[in-house]
Amino acid sequence: MSTSALLTVQGVHVTFPGRQGAPDAHAVDGVDLDIGAGEIVALVGESGCGKTTLARALLGLVEPTAGRVEFEGRPLAYSGRSLKAYRRRVQLVLQDPSGSLNPRHTVYDAVAEGLRIHGYSGDEGAAVAGALARAGLRPPERFFLRYPHELSGGQRQRVVIAGALVLEPELLVADEPVASLDASVRGEILALLLRLRAELGLSALVVTHDLGLAWNIADRVAVMYLGRIVETGAVEQVLTAPRHPYTRSLLSVLPEAPGEPVILSGETPDPSRIPSGCRFHARCPVLASGEADRAGVAQACRSRDPGILGGSGAAQVACHWAHAVAAERAGTG
Amino acid sequence: MSLLDVRGLTVTYAGGAEAVRGVDLRLDAGRKLGIAGESGCGKSTLALALLRLLPAGARVGGEVLLDGEDVLSMKWGRVRAVRWAGASIVFQGAMHSLNPVRRVGDQIAEPVLLHRKATPAGARKKVGELLEHVGLPAARAAAYPHELSGGQRQRVMIAMALACDPRLIIADEPTTALDVMIQAQILRLIEQLVADQDVGLIMISHDLAVLAGTCDRLAVMYAGRVVEEGPAGQVYEAARHPYAQALSAAFPRIGDPASRFAPRGLPGDPPDPSALPTGCTFHPRCPVALDSCATEDQPLRDAGPDHRAACVHLATEPTAATALPDPRRGQAETPPDAEGGQTGSSPDAAGEQAMSLPDAAGGQTKSLPDAAGGQTKSPPDAEGEQTRSLPDAAGEQTKSLPDAAGRLAEAPPDATGRQTKAPPDATGEQTKSPPDAAGGQTKAPPDATGGQTKAPPDATGGQTKAPPDATGGQTKAPPDATGGQTKAPPDAAGGQTGAPTDAAVGGLDPLGETRRSGS
Numbered sequence: 001m002s003t004s005a006l007l008t009v010q011g012v013h014v015t016f017p018g019r020q021g022a023p024d025a026h027a028v029d030g031v032d033l034d035i036g037a038g039e040i041v042a043l044v045g046e047s048g049c050g051k052t053t054l055a056r057a058l059l060g061l062v063e064p065t066a067g068r069v070e071f072e073g074r075p076l077a078y079s080g081r082s083l084k085a086y087r088r089r090v091q092l093v094l095q096d097p098s099g100s101l102n103p104r105h106t107v108y109d110a111v112a113e114g115l116r117i118h119g120y121s122g123d124e125g126a127a128v129a130g131a132l133a134r135a136g137l138r139p140p141e142r143f144f145l146r147y148p149h150e151l152s153g154g155q156r157q158r159v160v161i162a163g164a165l166v167l168e169p170e171l172l173v174a175d176e177p178v179a180s181l182d183a184s185v186r187g188e189i190l191a192l193l194l195r196l197r198a199e200l201g202l203s204a205l206v207v208t209h210d211l212g213l214a215w216n217i218a219d220r221v222a223v224m225y226l227g228r229i230v231e232t233g234a235v236e237q238v239l240t241a242p243r244h245p246y247t248r249s250l251l252s253v254l255p256e257a258p259g260e261p262v263i264l265s266g267e268t269p270d271p272s273r274i275p276s277g278c279r280f281h282a283r284c285p286v287l288a289s290g291e292a293d294r295a296g297v298a299q300a301c302r303s304r305d306p307g308i309l310g311g312s313g314a315a316q317v318a319c320h321w322a323h324a325v326a327a328e329r330a331g332t333g
Numbered sequence: 334m335s336l337l338d339v340r341g342l343t344v345t346y347a348g349g350a351e352a353v354r355g356v357d358l359r360l361d362a363g364r365k366l367g368i369a370g371e372s373g374c375g376k377s378t379l380a381l382a383l384l385r386l387l388p389a390g391a392r393v394g395g396e397v398l399l400d401g402e403d404v405l406s407m408k409w410g411r412v413r414a415v416r417w418a419g420a421s422i423v424f425q426g427a428m429h430s431l432n433p434v435r436r437v438g439d440q441i442a443e444p445v446l447l448h449r450k451a452t453p454a455g456a457r458k459k460v461g462e463l464l465e466h467v468g469l470p471a472a473r474a475a476a477y478p479h480e481l482s483g484g485q486r487q488r489v490m491i492a493m494a495l496a497c498d499p500r501l502i503i504a505d506e507p508t509t510a511l512d513v514m515i516q517a518q519i520l521r522l523i524e525q526l527v528a529d530q531d532v533g534l535i536m537i538s539h540d541l542a543v544l545a546g547t548c549d550r551l552a553v554m555y556a557g558r559v560v561e562e563g564p565a566g567q568v569y570e571a572a573r574h575p576y577a578q579a580l581s582a583a584f585p586r587i588g589d590p591a592s593r594f595a596p597r598g599l600p601g602d603p604p605d606p607s608a609l610p611t612g613c614t615f616h617p618r619c620p621v622a623l624d625s626c627a628t629e630d631q632p633l634r635d636a637g638p639d640h641r642a643a644c645v646h647l648a649t650e651p652t653a654a655t656a657l658p659d660p661r662r663g664q665a666e667t668p669p670d671a672e673g674g675q676t677g678s679s680p681d682a683a684g685e686q687a688m689s690l691p692d693a694a695g696g697q698t699k700s701l702p703d704a705a706g707g708q709t710k711s712p713p714d715a716e717g718e719q720t721r722s723l724p725d726a727a728g729e730q731t732k733s734l735p736d737a738a739g740r741l742a743e744a745p746p747d748a749t750g751r752q753t754k755a756p757p758d759a760t761g762e763q764t765k766s767p768p769d770a771a772g773g774q775t776k777a778p779p780d781a782t783g784g785q786t787k788a789p790p791d792a793t794g795g796q797t798k799a800p801p802d803a804t805g806g807q808t809k810a811p812p813d814a815t816g817g818q819t820k821a822p823p824d825a826a827g828g829q830t831g832a833p834t835d836a837a838v839g840g841l842d843p844l845g846e847t848r849r850s851g852s
Contacts, residue, residue, distance in 0.1 A: 185598055190596035212586075215587045215593060216596040255540075255547075
């Protein structure tokens with residue numbers, strides 16, 4: 001894992017104003033996150049937790065209400081010119097390849113579009129061919145004049161990835177890159193992301209709801225709930241020994257998880273009405289079972305915000321109960 | 334009598350696409366059957382065919398016996414009565430299946446009014462009960478679909494399916510596009526309903542892991558056929574068909590070091606239903622295909638108690654069943670390896686090799702693929718005839734006879750069962766590529782350093798063997814006849830092919846494709 005952060009997010013808040021007097025929606029409510037060079041970070045959470053909004057903030061597609069995004073130590077400027085330069089280095093891969101490719105553009109046009117926008121001066125054909133080949137579409141010339149409808153889902157997603165690669169970015173932000181693909185194709189696309197990291201030193205932030213994907217390819221995982229990262233750390237640590245009750249229940253409901261699934265009732269609360277204290281306390285199985293009370297933190301869960309986790313690679317958890325348990329172990333051990 | 338008995342069901346669409354090509358299924362009341370497969374495998378068509386919901390122009394053959402009554406030959410009036418009351422469907426994508434301009438309560442009430450001849454007040458009461466049954470407050474009956482979340486909409490769809498107390502519920506991707514937590518809630522709800530009301534459930538999904546966790550039995554479909562069927566746990570954990578194995582391995586087990594940094598898939602795309610491959614339809618993507626697979630269609634064969642699979646390897650090597658390895662590793666993708674090399678002939682892998690018994694004629698059949706999805710060579714029986722022996726030190730070429738079945742039988746004459754053919758190069762390992770799908774027989778030229786290439790046996794059982802090279806490095810590479818699969822040429826050192834290694838990514842192929850390589 002790299003120590004020098006390529007991209008740094010500090011205290012980012014993204015708030016969308018409520019309509020007709022409704023309270024503001026705090027989609028991202030204070031997030032710190034670093035992505036090192038050559039590192040693959042998985043941002044995991046359910047729909048509505050703010051993970052896609054955070055990804056959009058990283059790309060400069062939405063300006064944070066508070067906090068800042070730094071790339072190579074320099075804060076992101078939100079002028080058109082500097083954003084254009086920034087987006088040459090940080091590229092987005094969207095979820096649905098059928099929706100993100102223009103059906104009337106050939107594969108060549110789809111991949112070359114970025115080059116044309118950025119006024120690429122070199123050999124366009126060679127750059128497109130190189131990007132397609134790197135994305136696993138070989139021989140690239142065979143795909144130049146194809147249209148998206150002639151390709152399979154996996155091939156389309158490779159074209160989208162080639163379009164992102166053609167400008168030789170340093171960071172790829174992939175929003176659910178395999179969610180719309182068949183299981184057998186999924187593995188191939190994930191293998192491609194790993195290979196690009198190995199060959200080009202590409203960093204990636206993979207936004208997903210799929211914990212198995214994080215286990216497959218990520219170095220580090222950040223679990224997001226209601227606008228905050230509630231647990232972060234190395235994949236091995238977070239996914240095999242989760243400490244936050246939310247992470248635990250997410251893992252427990254996977255089909256092959258050992259033990260009894262801990263199914264949370266209800267759905268992620270409305271981001272315009274974030275509960276006080278720990279934002280998870282209303283659904284927290286540890287608080288409901290009285291375990292938090294026994295650990296002497298039940299009051300803190302209801303009234304005290306566990307705070308914002310640092311963005312570095314260290315394993316951290318935003319949970320009073322987990323901290324109390326850890327402190328007790330340290331005391332007895 | 335089974336609740337549902339499907340016999341020889343075929344569906345051909347107007348355009349000539351054979352979406353379902355002979356499916357037999359049985360389901361008893363109170364049981365849960367999962368149907369898994371990728372998009373285009375015919376699983377949704379199958380669901381629609383069960384209730385004659387296919388578009389006009391689709392030709393349907395076979396029998397669908399629902400409580401002994403053939404749905405396919407019923408009069409239309411009877412079909413309309415069976416829908417909802419006899420069997421109901423929960424469609425995928427609740428957003429698109431609900432009418433956006435009608436209140437959900439009215440939509441649930443519609444079948445109650447039509448089929449039960451209920452009064453409006455009685456229907457309202459029933460709707461309230463149904464909503465509470467699926468975990469929604471009765472007051473939500475007044476909501477429009479857009480006012481509900483995805484999970485709530487799916488609950489409404491399930492309430493609607495239950496409205497007329499059907500005997501059979503067909504759920505087509507009921508949890509796709511839902512979050513894991515909501516998915517777990519819905520699956521638990523479905524399980525409870527099946528247990529409480531003694532209905533039969535057919536659940537269709539691309540997610541083998543979800544099906545395995547919910548259903549009693551699993552059927553895996555590929556190109557319109559069931560290729561494997563059996564108890565859910567067995568099909569998921571110890572699949573016998575290579576496709577079912579690949580599908581199972583595509584879902585990573587968190588905590589399993591073998592899948593860490595090693596996402597697994599299957600090269601190639603699902604076949605086009607209007608232009609299916611010949612023989613076994615899976616053979617172009619199969620990591621362990623034999624030449625005969627290109628021409629011979631494979632029927633379902635017994636693969637254990639109550640377990641069937643349609644793979645030629647089940648017929649050729651029943652004795653190797655016990656040697657069938659952990660299916661998670663039996664995949665095309667090479668798991669990470671400390672040396673990044675192939676372990677096909679390393680001592681540990683050799684220990685896992687399936688021992689095959691000589692057949693009656695004294696020939697040896699090929700054993701099942703080993704853990705790495707490569708091909709295992711069986712060590713010879715001390716007395717048994719060998720169809721092929723290794724080249725001797727003088728480099729003579731030994732040509733073997735095909736066995737009775739016309740299949741390649743290879744056996745190193747090493748009594749320890751170890752592979753003696755491993756080249757003495759740095760990795761000390763050897764790769765054997767599977768026979769080419771097209772069955773062409775080509776002898777590849779030796780490479781620059783004298784490494785050598787061996788062609789697979791052709792469909793008629795002929796066999797070619799290249800002479801051993803001076804270094805003993807030996808590589809078998811099938812000819813590329815399909816053009817679709819790129820195969821790695823023998824490398825310059827003559828040592829190893831098929832598994833280009835990458836220390837950083839643990840054996841991922843540079844093409845990003847999974848390979849027919851051993852590990």
